[in-house]
Amino acid sequence: MAKARDLMHPGVACVRSDDTAANAARMMAEMDVGCLPICGAEDNKIHGMVTDRDLVLNVMATGKDAELYTVDQLPQNHLILADADEDIEITIAKMKEHQIHRIPVLEGKRLVGIIALADVARRAPVPVTGELVGSISQ
Numbered sequence: 001m002a003k004a005r006d007l008m009h010p011g012v013a014c015v016r017s018d019d020t021a022a023n024a025a026r027m028m029a030e031m032d033v034g035c036l037p038i039c040g041a042e043d044n045k046i047h048g049m050v051t052d053r054d055l056v057l058n059v060m061a062t063g064k065d066a067e068l069y070t071v072d073q074l075p076q077n078h079l080i081l082a083d084a085d086e087d088i089e090i091t092i093a094k095m096k097e098h099q100i101h102r103i104p105v106l107e108g109k110r111l112v113g114i115i116a117l118a119d120v121a122r123r124a125p126v127p128v129t130g131e132l133v134g135s136i137s138q
Contacts, residue, residue, distance in 0.1 A: 004091045005084040007123050008105045008113030014039035015071055017047055021059045022066035024050050035102050037111055038071050046104055046111050048076040081106055082115060091115060092128060096135035 013031065015024045018041040027036060038048040050071050058074055059066050080098045082091040084107040095103055095117075105113040117136065121129045 002088040004082040008115045010113040016041045017072040021069045099136045
């Protein structure tokens with residue numbers, strides 16, 4: 001049975017919690033990604049996620065200065081995580097239940113990767129991907 005680590009994109013970079021929205025946007029552009037984990041400036045543990053959509057809706061659209069607004073000021077929902085060794089069916093079920101496009105993957109307490117909807121689409125059977133997209137789109 002496949003594990004979360006088999007689907008994840010390894011080598012994920014974090015934006016620090018005290019970093020600016022502008023720097024988060026630059027990092028996303030440089031890495032060609034739509035989200036970044038937010039890691040604590042002091043403890044380097046994952047505290048949340050920032051997406052390109054978060055930056056547009058909560059910073060740009062509201063007229064905040066992206067060079068001053070820090071990512072730890074962004075609204076955060078409960079963080080859903082996957083364990084690297086959990087069955088991929090469990091990870092996909094979490095994504096469905098919480099209607100999320102991306103899920104950080106931890107090994108112990110260390111962030112080791114992210115699974116995005118695109119990773120599922122590339123590696124999982126078509127019906128699994130279809131069910132996930134259907135659940136997220138509701």
